[in-house]
Amino acid sequence: PPAPNAEGFPVVFADDAPIRGRAGVDRFVARVVRGTNPAAPTPRWMVERLEAAGMRSLSLPVDITNYVMLDLGQPMHAYDLAALASPIVVRRARAGESLVTLDEEKRELDPQDLLITDSPQGEGSRIIGIAGVMGGAYSEVEEGTTDILFEAAHFDAVSIARSARRHKLHSEASKRFERGVDPALPEVAAQRAVELLVQYGGGSIDAGVTDVDERETPTVISLPVGEAQRLTGVAHSPERIAELLTTVGCRVEGPVDGAFTVTAPSWRPDLTLPADLVEEVARLDGYDNIPVVLPTAPAGHGLTTGQKARRLAAATLADGGLVEVESYPFVSDTWDRQGIPAADPRREALRLRNPMADDAPWLRTSVLDTLLDVAGRNVSRSNADVAVFEVAKVARPHGTVPAALPGAEERPSDEVLAALEAGIPPQPWHIGAVLTGTAEVAGVLSSPRAYDWADALEYVRRVASALGVRVEVTRAWMDKAPAHKGAPMPAPATDPADVAPFHPGRVARVFVRAGRELVDVALAGELSPA
Incomplete structure (x- = not known):
């Protein structure tokens, strides 16, 4: 390709909001062909190759840009030179700007969008297209266009990827730019394009060559x-x-x-x-x-006490006939359905910034939040006899102060990392189980029996016995206040909502003695009919 000179079409870089400290564009090559035949057809061989690649033929200049992109890997764009005003300016979008793209959709622009614009006198800045993604309806090549300007540029991959995702415009150009294009290609691709246009569409190549090159030094x-x-x-x-x-x-x-x-x-x-x-x-x-060498395993200390306890509890419930499940910890607002009162700590849940599903943005605060869904899903699919349990973490964010999201420009400082660590809510291990349907099937010497509250309490006792823990049980709710205080066991609740989602009068509270203190460790019983 010929060397750049001062006669080329003026191009200015004005990126005042780089992403991650990197400018959105570092090279822009512009070449001009004048006096082409606007009625010149695209050669049949080129049409067939474009169609074989899944593209349709539009016009000779546009087909040449697509062909060169497929051939060399450099996305290009063709402009009607008569519709352009000097200079071309590459800049970020401003608040409130919009653009009608080639697909005839009006798109509201974001300040991080990189734009190709021109600057006619007295008219301000006109937007030609979203850089590396799609051109605008203004300055596109039309049926009567005779003077063509070819653009071949190198744009930052992250900037293009964000714009493509923001506008849901995944064009052939954006797919290549966001994966990385060779910054040495633009001048070669532009030369190839002008030669093809002159060969099949006539005209002459302008002596002016624009190549604004601000590439970083090679790594x-x-x-x-x-x-x-x-x-x-x-x-x-x-x-x-x-x-x-x-x-x-x-x-x-x-x-x-x-x-x-x-x-x-x-x-x-x-x-x-x-x-x-x-x-x-x-x-x-x-x-x-590469040789296969088995690494030497370092000496360890085995499972921790907590790991052993969790495995032993799971094995005990599995031996008792329950099936262990693993459910996603993401839930919708299930607390209304369970009848949990507004002041209950279980309502204070952590909302995710980017949930996997919009209808489940919260982290569960109780294992029952997801176990009830598991049991309900089984029952709705004609599996009426369900006995499932789960050993999992729950999130209790009370008192936790979320930290601000740090940038990715540099490694976060120790203070930022400490704030992130402090912003992680406590996540204790819980165990829960849901039983429904038949506990014992009909036999020669037995009658069928449905699960009841006593089965739930028995499983709690089994787990406690396996762990070597002595538990004490009391009523969790009573229909009136206790006659006196000071009893060795705590007084039962008098508001049914305090034991939600359990059935008042059919639920027990389980305690463990720690010295003179009583530690509340479980509720076991029948779910509320509601």
Whole structure:
């Protein structure tokens, strides 16, 4: 391609809001062809190749940009030169701006969107398109267009990816830009496009060449000679390492003082660390050459006391005929259905910033929140006899202060990390079970029996016995206040909502004595009919 000169169409970079400290554009090549035949058809061979790639033929200039993109991997755009005003300005969107794109949709722009604009005198800035995603209806190539300006640029992958997702515009261009395009391609692609247009559409190539090039210096990596052997266990000679890295386009110098100086090629932006180069060496030399060495397991201390207790409790319930399940900890507002009062701590739940499902944005505060859904789903599918349990964590965010979300520009400081750690709510381990249907089936010497509150209490006693814990049981609710206070066991609740979602009068409260203190550890009984 010819060298850039002052006669090219003016282009200005005005990105005043870079993302992650990186400008949205670092290279912009513009080439002009004048006097083309607007009625010139696209050659049949090019139409067939475009159709084979899933594209339809539109017009010769547009087809050439698509063909060059498929051929070289460089997205391009063609403009009607007569509709453009000097200069082209690449900038971020401003508040309140909108654009009608080529798909005839009006899109409200975000301040992080990178735009291609021009600046006619007296009219302010006009938007030509969303950079790297889709052009606008204004300045598109039309049936009578004779003068064409080709654009071939290199845009930041993160900036393009965010705009494409924000507007749900996943074009062929954006798919390539967000995965990384070779920044050395624009001048080659632009030259190829103008040559094809002149060959099949006539006209002449303008002498002016625009190439605004603000690329960063190529990545230079210091690779110790023994790094490949340290990471893969395979001994490579320095000559072999240099040969393999040269194969993928790297420029290798040395070794000097036991290390190579490696310059990554422009088309490999993923090569930034010595480990990346070692991966290339291992891949090209063959993964099957890496020896299989079983690492020596360090001596440990076995399971913790908590792990042993949880496994023992699960095994006890499974031995008693229950089935262990694992449910997602995300719930909707299930507390109204359970009749839990407004002041109950279980209503104070943690809402996720980015939930997996919009209808389940909360973290459960009780294992029953999800176990009841599991049991209900089984019953609704004609599985009336259900006995399930789960050992899982719940989130109790009372008193927790969420930390602000840190940026990704640099590693968070110790103070920021400490605030994040403090913003994580307590997540204690809970165990819960739901029983419904028949506890004992009809036999020769037995009658069928449904589960009742005594079964639930018996399973609590079994788990406590397996863990070597002595529990005490009392009524959880009574229909009137106790006649006197000071009893050894705490007074039962007098409001049915205090024992929700259980049936008042058919629920027990389980305690464990810790010295002179009584620790409330469980509720067991029949669920409320509601």
